[in-house]
Amino acid sequence: MEKFKVTFYPDNKSIEVEKGKTILSASLSAAVYINSSCGGDGVCGRCKVILKKGQVFTQPSGRISVDERRRGIYLACLTSAQSDLEIEVPPESRLDFEKLTQEEIDLRLKGFYTESEEVEPATSILGEEIFVHSPLATKLYLELPPPDLEDKISDLERLYRQIRRIQDIPIMQTGLANIRRLGELLRSSDWKITATLGKRNGTTEIVLIEQGDASHKNFGLCFDIGTTTISGQLVDLNTKQVLGTKATYNKQASFGSDIITRIVYAQQPDGLEKLHHAVIDGMNQMIQELIQEHEVDLNDVNCVLCAGNTTMVHLLLRVDPTYIRHQPYVPTANFFPTVRASEAGIKINPRGLLSCVAGVSSYVGGDVTAGVLSCGLDTENDLSILIDIGTNGEVVLGNKDFLISASASAGPAFEGSGVSCGMRASRGAIQKVKITPEEFGVAYNTIAQAKPRGICGSGYIDIVAEMLRMGLLDKSGKIKKEKSKRIRDNEYGKEFIVAFKEDADSASDIVITEADIENLKRAKAAIYAATNILIKYMGFKFEEIKKFFIAGGFGNYIDIENAIRIGLLPDLKREKFIFVGNSSLSGARAALLSYEAMKKAGNIAQKITYFELSVEPKYMDEYMAALFFPHTDLNKFPSVKV
């Protein structure tokens, strides 16, 4: 087979490929990461490259204009080498991906990504009270009648009989590990034992049997596994009390900031393993901190309930996510079975269970389902909307009759990642900002009133809005004013100093750069456009929405006026907006504490229709129109005074 050398610029990386192999596949082999949302099917048009030298064979594509063709632009996935090639990968076709050595990854994890931190508990609009208390794992203290010549049923049947005297359980299961210990355990504990019952795929499993009365020690964990942030709670399953809440960055971010990059990385040798371990390590670290701080024995943690986007759940369970990014975007599963947590490497009781909230599709996962569960969107008579502002901005529109959802690639800016001084909503994060006219003084407020360490999502919204209000920014997000005390040049443009290092817990000034503002603009535009298109598609108007739920990892809640001013939220009556915090985490907690809630989440996942933005031509138009502050069409924002 004839072989050709393909060299990629500006990377200056070369690879030998067989004739006929696509440039996209060559680039992957050369570790040059090119956008490819459709997974190389010639559909998304995101893998455009420029041919500098050489002969290629290409298939025709509507994604390449005549002008582009003339300039030597090709789709990498539809084009193959017929000679040695020199290929230029333009910035807009590059995945935001950094290939790091293990040492670099370790350094980065130690430095940029801080350890998990205590955060405010997730709220739940409905509360868990509306669901019957029936946690994923229940403990039953049982005093079994000892066998005698009149009552000689076996140990296992005796245990089943006693449990069934208390609960109606049609299908009960027990593993050999428990059965092997049963005879000795029953007798050494004088027939007084505690059985931990777990709900497992329509059956009940005896997860664990302990001596004596251990029923008061029954703990569980719920997690929201986000692309950028992982949040977790330790919950007393008997009292429903949340003992502690933590959040940490998802260590997978070292392998790429967005879902697509992670999926691409999973195809590398050991890539899937590395991504799996990154998320599990973060969770295990958080679990260790939570149980130590709250003096809980790891063996008394009997179950974990996770909500996450579909890719995160695949990686959590070490399931190949490849097909999520290939048309027609079908994941391996939306409904994963309950498994032993140890099968995924999660360190709780070795026999403890792991359940994931059911997802809807490749790009609307269990985190959205959990959010809808938590807000009760599916129970409303009136039209409601839920937007979850994370790395993907998911939007769900509906009421008790229908639910429709879309997912917009917003990027992690609102989660404090990918922006120069961004941080999660934790101690020292600037969360509220006012800019005063006099020499543009800045008044801010930080979480826990600590010295500022960085800026979280709600802080960024305030800063951009205030800069707009004070005439510091133009509608496109460029800093208009000349250099001053707070405005200075940097390598790529200008930046505004929010807090001077003298006043901060930081080695350098805390700033917002034009590049940061551009990131925030894209994020808000993606979310606004998705919201807008769903409402249009269903034939509604914004005014018809009665409740507008806002979820996301914001520490305290964002300022509505400012969020409208920058065009993240539509210009509706302010009383319609309801903050639900991390609704994914509170939904996961509801499912952890109630099997009824867990089943309802499954029903919600089946009820939600998924709307694929990437195949909707109008989405790009909406997005482009939203790439201004607040919008190109100011009629949409009558209350915003410009």
Add this chain to the structure above:
Amino acid sequence: MEKFKVTFYPDNKSIEVEKGKTILSASLSAAVYINSSCGGDGVCGRCKVILKKGQVFTQPSGRISVDERRRGIYLACLTSAQSDLEIEVPPESRLDFEKLTQEEIDLRLKGFYTESEEVEPATSILGEEIFVHSPLATKLYLELPPPDLEDKISDLERLYRQIRRIQDIPIMQTGLANIRRLGELLRSSDWKITATLGKRNGTTEIVLIEQGDASHKNFGLCFDIGTTTISGQLVDLNTKQVLGTKATYNKQASFGSDIITRIVYAQQPDGLEKLHHAVIDGMNQMIQELIQEHEVDLNDVNCVLCAGNTTMVHLLLRVDPTYIRHQPYVPTANFFPTVRASEAGIKINPRGLLSCVAGVSSYVGGDVTAGVLSCGLDTENDLSILIDIGTNGEVVLGNKDFLISASASAGPAFEGSGVSCGMRASRGAIQKVKITPEEFGVAYNTIAQAKPRGICGSGYIDIVAEMLRMGLLDKSGKIKKEKSKRIRDNEYGKEFIVAFKEDADSASDIVITEADIENLKRAKAAIYAATNILIKYMGFKFEEIKKFFIAGGFGNYIDIENAIRIGLLPDLKREKFIFVGNSSLSGARAALLSYEAMKKAGNIAQKITYFELSVEPKYMDEYMAALFFPHTDLNKFPSVKV
């Protein structure tokens, strides 16, 4: 704590024990094995020892007569050391247990215990035809519609949907191992796959997913796990055809010949492990031979269904059988869950399943349940009886309204073990014998017409009956005649030569000794007494029995006249006797091939009442009365001409 030295004779083994420790517990520590059916509860009276020297403290027991007390006889389990002791263990209190070195065990396994051999297939009176064909593992070939933008459900749900189009399965389960392979497997096989579905505790598990159409390769194994003999069959689960049948001695016999000895051995360090591996090794060896001879791939063997007595099933699953021999004789489980065969160390497809037929009690196991299933005893209007002649002789009496069962310790003589020239019913076994008056000539018939290698159960019955008929034996089983060509003295008494070594495939003459005859007498007495007592207990007479099913590992069937003559079977009309061969194996096969049969076996197990012979005082009287040929009460055997 004060310590004393206890020395056991004739073993001359000493051990230091703390004051207050029982002699029984001291004997176990010293590896001197004393009978103790009740497990040291002072109930069975089988652990009598003679105090030669020293002071003891003992609890009063009705099991020790005044005369015994005077002679220094104590129950080892109720007596503790108060000084250094010398203890004599009389033969009747000793477990027939040989403590062998590993080398000795290996030698013995190689020598005495032959490799597994092809045997005749087990018959089934009812046949499996009456049960719906629904094997433990089913293979379904599926052509899934590939996903497109109109049909985007996930891979796993797509698989479930397709399966549910064919079968109504309320609860379907799949493990992570299959899910992790699913995405790639579906696509690389062009959405044409074969799913292996296993029935697992009220749910259906997707055991395995293969590329393409592999539905024609679906095999299973059924086993009868006896104390002395393991029999197994390889079955084509699609066609129900039995491909091969094998039997081998249970290698556990090296650790003791009866159940009680094995249970005692299981309490030794690593004892349970060793017993578990002994039975598993035998099964794996048989599986290897069967698949090689019938050219079946191990990965196409998807399930194993075992019937065995309760202790054997515990040891198979590596579950401690200790409590089986402790009053009130309660096993860990009678209904074991279906598990992965690999969890028990059985080597078939690594994800294949292992099910055991449900048992009734500690001494009436799944082998009896399977036998009842196979004979259809529970469906008869008329009163029927099933006797299964193995190391334990189990008897079940009943009809469609009731079932009652008992288990008699018969010993392995009828299985060709523990008798000097005994062998299983395989090639070269003397199975039919006639003794002619002229100089007591012997005419015999061997299995496969091979040169004689030994004597199997049916041969022994014939020989004893013929010796009785010819006046060679008295009613107690002693050889009456003087030395002659065929009668000679041995170390312990006399023996009768059945086949001279010149005519045999044997290094020495094939004989039956007085000790053999004593063993056979005890075995038949135990079984007859159990049969008799059940009938009396239920208020019936022998004559009311309409069908008398005889099961057991006899190669060809035993001669009814001879079995009645020796008093093994009652003197009923000959047409009532029905041979069912290895009914445990045929019941296991029925359950392997039909989930309906498996469920029915569970119902049978629950329906059978267990009658505990050891707490029934009349049983010993019946047993003693039966320790003659045919019986002390000749009125019970009118047709036997003495």
